[in-house]
Amino acid sequence: MSSVPAIEARGITRVFQSRKGFFYQDVTRTEALRGVDLTIETGEIFGLLGPNGAGKTTLTKILTTLLLPTSGTARVLGLDVTKDTERLRARIGLVLGGERGLYNRISARENLRYFADLYGIPLAEREKRVNEVLEWVGLTWAADRRTEEYSRGMKQKLHIARGILHRPEVLFLDEPTIGLDPKSARETRKLIRSLLGEGVTIFLTTHYMFEAEELCHRIGVLSRGRLAAIDTVAGLRELVGGDRTLEAEDYGFEDSELAAVRHLPGVSKVVSEEYGPVTRLTIRVRTGDLTIDTVRQSLIGHGGLQVRERRTSLEDVYLDLVEEEAR
Ligand SMILES: Nc1ncnc2c1ncn2[C@@H]1O[C@H](COP(=O)(O)OP(=O)(O)O)[C@@H](O)[C@H]1O
Ligand SMILES: [Mg+2]
Structure with a gap:
């Protein structure tokens, strides 16, 4: 275990300004995050729990370098999320899920080859890695089918395969089971759990209580951009x-x-x-x-x-x- 926390956020805020109206004169200001402090140790599986609009995706995007915080600092694997973006992106994985982010007209294998090239995986290693992750998520049998033929559950497995292709040290999953049928959701949770055995630190968001309870070592409850509590499941029970x-x-x-x-x-x-x-x-x-x-x-x-x-x-x-x- 390293002494640097996997994730460390201090006073993270994020304000969204959007303009509406004919002359765009109405400015609405949303404080999506209002001062989030968080430390997650290496090897931990941490769940960020919160209702829709709580700020889960915003925090996930900030921690994965996709969005800048309005104020505050965050380090992942000791790297500043606003400054060391290139180095950091090589060492983290992100699974946003949903229908987006995959190419529908090509096969799962071709999708993974494409992302392997994007991640800079050497050609000599590419096929081995692609086969490994396909096997790992249980999609070898459908590897050469076009992803447009994939079910929601299969697509989510492919998203996870893509997320771990470059062997990230920290994997972020934003609502990994949303929209999945119960069986696929269960299989997805099983995959997430077995990643932990591989030593990957996991940060996942969910609005399902049981999912956080089933998977996570510690849980942060995000409510309107603030962490209302952060503790183990037992600790949270004690708290209330x-x-x-x-x-x-x-x-x-x-x-x-x-x-x-x-x-x-x-x-x-x-x-x-x-x-x-x-x-x-x-x-x-x-x-x-x-x-x-x-x-x-x-x-x-x-x-x-x-x-x-x-x-x-x-x-x-x-x-x-x-x-x-x-x-
Ligand atoms: N690009 C954006 N522009 C304006 N408001 C946004 C944007 N992204 C998110 N928000 C607002 O920020 C708040 C938090 O959103 P989000 O992080 O997506 O919450 P969650 O993922 O927990 O459902 C919501 O009120 C949402 O409407
Ligand atoms: Mg969200």
């Missing part, structure tokens, strides 16, 4: 009040009842939400001895109250954090 979540529903709870539940040992947070005539209590509990029965006893006025228990999900964490940030 614990690993256990209890839920109960009934027709209205008194404030005094809520206060009683809030004061039970181990309870860190109680949220009550109205769903039509029904109120749902969500009770976050730090791992401990609090039982469902104890909760039912403090809500004794609600005869036959059903209390369910589940593990706090990353989705709870995400909603809590994004909500807090929006206030």
